[in-house]
Amino acid sequence: MDPEESDEAESVRGEPERCGAGGARAAWAGFLRARAAELRGALFPPLCWLCRTRPTVDGLGCSDHALEPCRFDPSEPRCSGCAGRLAAGLGSGLCADCRRRSRGYLRLCAVGAYRQPSALREWILAFKHGGRRELATPLAALLASAWSGSTGASPGVVLVSVPLHPLRRFERGYDQARLLCDELARELDFPHVPALRRTRWTPPQGAPGASSRRANVQGAFALVGRRARHLAGRALLLVDDVVTSGATVRACAEVLRGARPTEVSVLCLARAERSGEASAAESKDERDPAEP
Ligand SMILES: [Zn+2]
Numbered sequence: 001m002d003p004e005e006s007d008e009a010e011s012v013r014g015e016p017e018r019c020g021a022g023g024a025r026a027a028w029a030g031f032l033r034a035r036a037a038e039l040r041g042a043l044f045p046p047l048c049w050l051c052r053t054r055p056t057v058d059g060l061g062c063s064d065h066a067l068e069p070c071r072f073d074p075s076e077p078r079c080s081g082c083a084g085r086l087a088a089g090l091g092s093g094l095c096a097d098c099r100r101r102s103r104g105y106l107r108l109c110a111v112g113a114y115r116q117p118s119a120l121r122e123w124i125l126a127f128k129h130g131g132r133r134e135l136a137t138p139l140a141a142l143l144a145s146a147w148s149g150s151t152g153a154s155p156g157v158v159l160v161s162v163p164l165h166p167l168r169r170f171e172r173g174y175d176q177a178r179l180l181c182d183e184l185a186r187e188l189d190f191p192h193v194p195a196l197r198r199t200r201w202t203p204p205q206g207a208p209g210a211s212s213r214r215a216n217v218q219g220a221f222a223l224v225g226r227r228a229r230h231l232a233g234r235a236l237l238l239v240d241d242v243v244t245s246g247a248t249v250r251a252c253a254e255v256l257r258g259a260r261p262t263e264v265s266v267l268c269l270a271r272a273e274r275s276g277e278a279s280a281a282e283s284k285d286e287r288d289p290a291e292p
C-alpha cells in the first residue's frame with residue numbers, strides 16, 4: 001500500500017475512535033452536570049423573588065406569592081377591548097362600555113386583576129413602593145407571557161412606557177414602567193422607545209371618580225420630539241404596571257396617536273375590575289397604585 005494512502009486510511013480509521021471517546025466523555029460530563037444541578041436544586045431550591053425566604057413553586061413565587069393563580073382565567077369571558085369581565089352569556093366581543101365610547105387604544109392586555117388580597121398586588125406594591133426594582137425581571141417575564149399568549153407572534157411592535165414625572169422618579173429612584181419596558185424589550189426582542197414625558201405634576205388620584213381622574217391627567221403628557229419619529233407607521237404597545245379607570249393610558253394613547261402609529265395597545269400587570277374593586281384597592285393604599 002502507498003504510504004500516503006496508508007496514513008490517510010489510518011487517520012480516517014482513527015477519527016471515529018477519537019470522536020467516540022470524546023463523545024462519551026462529553027455525554028458523561030453532561031450527565032454529571034445534570035445530576036449536580038438536580039442535587040443543587042434539591043439542596044438549595046430557588047427562593048421566592050418576593051419574600052426571599054421560601055422556595056418557589058412556580059419558578060417565581062413561593063406558595064404564598066405564586067403568580068400563576070393570579071392570572072386571568074382563560075375560560076372566563078373578557079372584553080376584547082378593555083379586558084373587563086363580560087356579562088354572563090357574552091362569550092366574546094366588546095363590553096357595553098367599549099361599544100358606547102372609544103377607549104383611545106385598540107385593546108388592553110393584563111396579566112390579572114388588581115384586587116386584594118392577592119399575590120400580584122403584593123408584588124406590584126413591593127416593586128413600586130418598596131424599592132424592589134429587581135422585581136422588574138420576573139414581572140416583565142409575566143408581562144411577556146401574557147402578551148405572547150394573547151397575540152401570538154406580533155413583529156414590528158415598539159414598546160412605550162407610561163412615564164413618571166421627573167420629581168417622582170427622583171423621589172423613588174427609578175421609573176417602574178420604564179424598568180418593566182427595558183426588561184420586556186429583552187424578553188420579547190421589541191425596541192423600547194421612551195417617547196412620552198410628563199408635562200406637569202399630577203397629584204395622587206385620591207378621588208375615585210372617572211371624570212376627576214380624566215381631568216387630573218388631561219394634558220399631562222407630551223411626545224419627546226426627537227423620539228416620536230421612531231413611532232410613525234409602527235404598532236405601539238403602551239406599558240404600565242396597573243390600570244384602574246384607564247384615564248392615564250387613555251391620555252397617553254391620545255398623545256401617541258399624534259406620532260402616526262398604525263395602532264396603540266396597552267399592556268399592564270393588573271387591571272382593576274369595575275365592580276368597586278378599584279376604589280376598594282385604592283382606599284386602602286396610601287397612594288393610588290395606578291398613579292405613578
Ligand atoms: Zn414568597
Ligand SMILES: [Zn+2]
Nearest residue numbers: 079082095098
Ligand atoms: Zn371593554
